Amino acid sequence: MVCLTPHKTQNVYLCLDTPGNKGDNFFAKLMFEQFLGKLRKYEIRMRKAVTSERYGNFHSVFKGSGLEFDDLRLYQYGDDVRAIDWNTSAKGHGTFVKIFKEDKEQTAFFMLDVSASQQVGELKRLKIDIAKEICGVLTLSAIQEASRVGLLCFSDKNERYIRPSDGMKHGYGVISELYKLVPESSKTNIAEAILVTLNVLRRxxxxxxISDFIDNNYQHNLKALARKHDLIVIHLYDSREVNLPGLGIIPLYDAEKQSTVWVNTSSKQYREEMTSRFSKRSSELERLCHQNRADYISINTQEDYVPALIHLFKVRRYTKSSASS
Known part of the structure; x- marks a missing residue:
């Protein structure tokens, strides 16, 4: 086990299990500290960009703004009839209305696709690498805003679940689990992961x-997730999934099906079909999100993802400010 140095502003140590000899442990510590350093740098960059005179404090991005049920009381003249609890009132003891209180505590929950289709891209720029970075950066942001953070890493099974909690130590624990996770399964089942999330998150x-969304039959469950929660969909893709280079006849390996197929990438028709499939899948996903009031962003893993996150949170910050004014 290697214990890393604490964050400069927090008296928190992060321990990472690293089996092997001392040389392996030193290398693991070095690599993980580099990973943490990158996350901190990106988080600060994002926070500075979102926090401004125009867009206000970054604080509201991770804070709840809704109402939650608190109690019942007898109906009084002038009460909003929409607040009447008809089930309780039907028992014959009077007309009751629901009392709500402002819900300021927020849970940020990350659903991360770790299936084999995420193992695509250039060295150190695989979709799974970028997904873990995004998850880590947003975890740091949420924890620093006193939000609770939870995590579900999934393939076609639950690879790792961390119950939502708060505190810097918990946040670093989430990042540690992200960093060292090695999935057991290669397949994907987004629909099942959504059902798990709906079951564990009551509030x-x-x-x-966060996924590449190379899967089928998840749309109905995604609608249910968006109805119950404040949903942000982050669609990751590699540039070669959009514009396949003409390299002649080459083998393409399907990591999830664990099969190889030979394709002629010199064929313009084939490359156009690949581009068309991606465009159709991404546009349908974006439309589904907008129809169900979920935020959607697509991120090319070969490009800097921080500007996309900054834009997302600026828009959300502005929307919240407009709604409250």
Whole structure:
């Protein structure tokens, strides 16, 4: 086990299990500290950009703004009839209305696709690498705003679940689990992961669903997730999934099906079909999100993802300010 140095402003140590000899442990510590350093740098960059005179404090991005049920009381003249609890009132003991209180505590919950289709891209720029970075950066942001953070890493099974909690130590624990996770399964089942999330999160939460969405039959469950929670969909893709280079006849390996197929990438028709499939899948996903009031962003893993996150949170910050004014 290697214990890393504490964050400069927090008296928190992070321990990472690293089996092997001392040389392996030193290398693991070095690599993980580099990973943490990158996350901190990106988080600060994002926070500075979002926090401004125009857009206000970054604080509201991870804070709840809704109402939650608190109690019942007898109906009084002037009460909003929409607040009447008809089930309780039907028992014959009077007309009761629901009392709500402002819900300021927010849970940020990350759903991360770790299936084999995420193992695509250049060295150190695989979709899974970028997904873990985004998850880590947003975890740091949420924890620093006193939000609770939870995590579900999924393939076609639950690879790792961390119950939502707060505190810097918990946040670093989430990042540690992200960094060292090695999935057991290669397949994907987004629909099942959504069902798990709906079951474990009883209160309205801010959910980040991070995936390449190379899967089928998840749309109905995604609608249910967006209805119950504040959903942000982050769609990751590699540039070669959009514009396949003409390299002649080459083998393409399907990591999830664990099969190889030979394709002629010199064929313009084939490359156009690949581009068309991606465009159709991404546009349908974006439309589904907008129809169900979920935020959607697509991120090319070969490009800097921080500007996309900055734009997302500026828009959300502005929307919240407009709604409250």
């Amino acid at each position: 309205r939460s801010l959910i980040f669903l």
